[in-house]
Amino acid sequence: MSDTGFHFSERQGAAVMSKLINTKDLEFLLYHVFDAAQLAEFPRYADYDRTSFDGILGTAARIATDYLLPHNAKADAQEPVFDGQRVETLPEVKIAWKHFAASGLLAARHGIDEGGMQLPSLIHMACNAWFVSANPSTAAYPFLTSAAANVIHAFGSQSQKQTFLPHLFSGRFAGTMALTEPDVGSSLGDLTTRAILTEDGSYRIKGQKMYISGGDQDITENIVHLVLARIQGAPEGVKGISLFIVPKFRMQADGVLGERNDVQLAGLLHKMGYRGTTSTVLTFGEQGDCHGYLLGEPNKGLMYMFKMMNEARIGVGLGAAMIGYRGYLESLDYARQRPQGRSPTEKNPHSKPLNIIEHADVKRMLLAQKCYAEGSLALCLLAARLVDEQEAGGNQESGILLDLLTPVVKSYPSFYGPRANDLAIQVLGGAGYTREYPVEQCYRDNRLNPIHEGTHGIQSLDLLGRKLWQHQGRGQQLLLGRIEATLKSAQTKTVLALWVAEYRIHLKTLINTTLILGQAMQNGQADAVLANSALYLDMMGKLVVGWLWLEMADKAQTTFADSPAPDDQNFLAGKLQAARYFIGWELPEVELLAQRLQGLDGTCREMQPDWF
């Protein structure tokens, strides 16, 4: 008889012990913090229950572990190449794509009657967490495709939907979003790509786009670009931008591919990270024959695109959170196994060295990573939960809160995820700096996230200049209401009461700062206020994630305090200690930020270019 003691994890995705996500944490977040089971009360999700959620998450874990993780490093080392004719990506990327498509994940969020699964956003987000942790650059292709499909679904005509959606859902086609131009990045109002109406009602597109992810590849039969362009004669600035569908191959009836459209790959860009995703420079209409089809109404393109970008921004936050998470788990594993050094008071050279996880300074680096990574994941799942409440539960207030939080959901993980990866490298020491270990790639990959989908600076302007004040500031009230509910519950628990009191001090600082800045803006000092917007974004991020740490601590206490199982006790203690770290070490920094913000500190703004 053969091998009874075989390790099954060698055969298939080792989901539970995975270095991609701590599944106990994911389950805790989904079922105890964000109450996924309750989603079935929304009619749209009535067919779901925990067993089906678990089954779906298991499928995501399998695909991530078996088809994404194995080529993560290879795709980094062997970037896609362009020989002037064709782009070539790794065969493994194509196989992974096939599995995405076969699993049904590409269409999962859409209605059953549209070929989808009506999957809740919360569970979809958790599936995506597996994918980005395993391989962010391969996961980018399906994410972009789903995002493009969502826009066509929301704003396309019936015939556009029929022409493109089934193929985007089935994985036969992929999608892109083409906003950025060589001279126009953050300031989309200045974009120059033009669209000229022809007699058949379609447009001819002319211009150049840059940094377009997935703009060309050899994975799918066709590529559907969503292109921002200005119709001839349209107003200047953001009010004159329209959105077009521009397929790589034009479509004949019945889904047959027609002629090659006049959109050409000018070249690939060579990046620091996310190397498996092609980054392209695209030329539209060099031969004057690039056909584009207007999506929705003229001049509303930016608004449509922002819908997609809001989802994409949450997606970027998740990517940053999970690359941070991955680095955390890798460095944790290393720290448990690496013997080095002794305690500062141990003078005996013959004593056994400690594993580095015993050193307080290494614990500090691991705790900070745990706080950033798990806190960021919680933040993204909160955003997904709000999407569900709004879309399936019809709760408009959840939508208003999500609007307010979107810049934070994009930016907090993007700022602190790379910091977590920086600490992961530090935990590994020299090993962390080598390509033999995965953490340096995590860092390089994650470094993109504060740049794309609106830079960190642009997000901070959006938050402080617009989002805070939308809906007469209702978003702020809703946020404070939710925070208060957590604080009320947490302060009844002896272990948490002290931290709640500390949190309240800093929350008050945020409220005061917001008031002062709001008044200053009304008094014509918007320039001085917005000059320090990045500090405000950081402050808001810290308070939102601090709230989520109290929420996690509170729910962990409720869920596990009475459990006799050592795993549960360790999990609980870990959550409590991380909450303590966050409240005690991270949050007090908002007081310094508040000083600068409230005083409208002009140090940076008043610096003159010539003084550098």
Place this chain on the structure above:
Amino acid sequence: MKVLVAVKRVIDYNVKVRVKADNTGVDLTNVKMAMNPFCEIAVEEAVRLKEKGVATEIVVVSIGPKTSQEQIRTALALGADRGIQIETDEEVQSLDAAKLLKAVVDKEQPQLVILGKQSIDSDNNQTGQMLAALAGMGQGTFASEVVVDGDKVNVTREVDGGLVTVGLKLPAVVTTDLRLNEPRYASLPNIMKAKKKPLESVSPADLGVTLSPRLTTLKVEEPPKRAGGIKVGSVSELVEKLKNEAKVI
């Protein structure tokens, strides 16, 4: 041809098993459970037979508490057509399991019964063999290849010396070994369709079986901790230590 597949709910193979403080068994509170990996292979094999047009219906059966419906649903999501749950909260030992399955075989009259060669919780490796004996069917255990050929099935078995192929007349019992196949994952649409597939629940009494455990568990203990290794300086030192310390030669 109808195929019956038996699946068991067991502690997930990735979970670090904990012994209860009173040494009466393994602690299952809050522990992640899953389908026994050998049973996954059994389901996969049945689904492949169906895809090849050999099997026409796959019935999946599980014995255990109500929660074992989750494992039946997993099998339904992977491609089984219908489920039977034999619900009991009692301990089910191999012979009782075999008797219950025999009752299902009598009712369903499958041409092929596929089971895992053993379950990773109790590691008995008995149920398939006992079922074959009770049902008077031939058995092909530790299968690494299953080929149905008319009214026969050829089962390649993994044995200590290598591979042995046995030809069995149908109906027959097959138990799966690890290399038989690589189980698939369930697609999202199939996970949802599984909810709509029929799942019948019966009790052992409905099947005319009274559970009668014959073995008593006296004590469950953790395996002894592995002692740390040492480096030996020479072959003679190794031999000396094997002789006098390890006492194995």
